[in-house]
């Protein structure tokens with residue numbers, strides 16, 4: 002990996018951003034578009050809001066990208082706080098107004114202080130405005146103020162105010178389908194994160210507690226070239242494996258317990274999301290192995306089903322079928338497969354979706370979640386997680402005792418291709434492979 006310039010990763014990404022802006026302009030047409038980067042917290046590492054980053058490859062707090070298509074000369078504008086000497090001393094260098102145009106290829110850059118005046122003039126020329134709300138409160142305020150000033154009198158006269166749109170549903174379908182640069186980064190993020198998980202599985206020994214597992218996986222991410230963690234690490238032992246979003250990570254782990262690690266590295270802004278479950282002493286108990294194999298089979302079935310044209314819902318149904326049949330075979334559920342599925346009796350033990358879109362965000366925008374077009378069918382170049390699981394609470398009634406307090410999840414990241422799917426996260430996770438890895 003080479004980082005040729007302190008302000009960006011590579012030229013290809015800057016060219017990709019230009020294509021993304023052009024593509025977005027095709028859907029927003031002759032509307033004004035405002036995309037804020039958001040503001041920085043004190044001493045917290047700053048990550049620009051993903052919609053802003055996707056369109057600029059810049060991470061500058063307080064910046065706002067403006068697509069101003071009715072402006073003949075310089076339609077792609079950036080408003081940003083100018084880089085001061087004080088900031089350079091306290092926080093280090095970052096792109097300034099000059100670099101926004103000379104390096105990042107935007108048409109024009111202005112101090113953030115000019116944004117209010119620009120909006121006052123520009124809002125008179127547009128009947129449609131898209132923006133991303135709640136990222137930059139001052140931008141929300143300026144926009145509302147200007148909208149009220151202009152629209153209120155017109156609304157009173159005509160009953161029709163100018164339209165103000167949330168940009169997110171318009172950009173979400175575009176971000177769902179990854180471009181070549183995004184796929185390349187997601188591949189690398191997936192590969193390094195999978196290698197880090199393997200390192201942890203190979204090195205964890207009985208006696209480790211959850212804090213040490215937590216530290217081990219995050220160290221491994223950095224050792225393998227990751228830039229950051231993509232989301233708070235889940236390092237659970239014993240019955241904590243049955244808690245979906247367990248993040249306390251501070252308990253001892255019994256010698257015969259399972260360990261569940263749900264963690265991923267971020268690489269050049271792009272996320273991976275992997276879960277591995279393994280026995281801390283290197284050998285599954287019979288009950289652990291039985292549950293594990295059901296989850297493993299469910300994931301393999303979903304990999305086979307994942308291809309363009311298949312519905313997202315079908316992946317969920319595929320997983321449920323294998324998980325439910327497996328739990329019937331093990332005596333965890335009773336009845337027929339049809340009954341169990343129709344009455345959703347598997348839900349106390351498998352209560353989440355089979356996966357989610359993955360990209361700049363760990364949960365990348367999915368159009369169905371934003372009120373836009375329902376994601377009915379899979380398409381090439383969607384990257385998503387596949388994460389079936391079974392979680393048997395310690396107090397589950399009517400379940401054979403040996404399964405109580407066992408949770409298993411296996412999560413990998415896939416790229417939908419033309420024919421099927423490519424697994425981005427080296428899925429060497431059969432019970433035999435896990436045991437072999439632990440030696």
Ligand SMILES: [Mn+2]
Nearest residue numbers: 274386388412
């Ligand atoms: Mn996930």
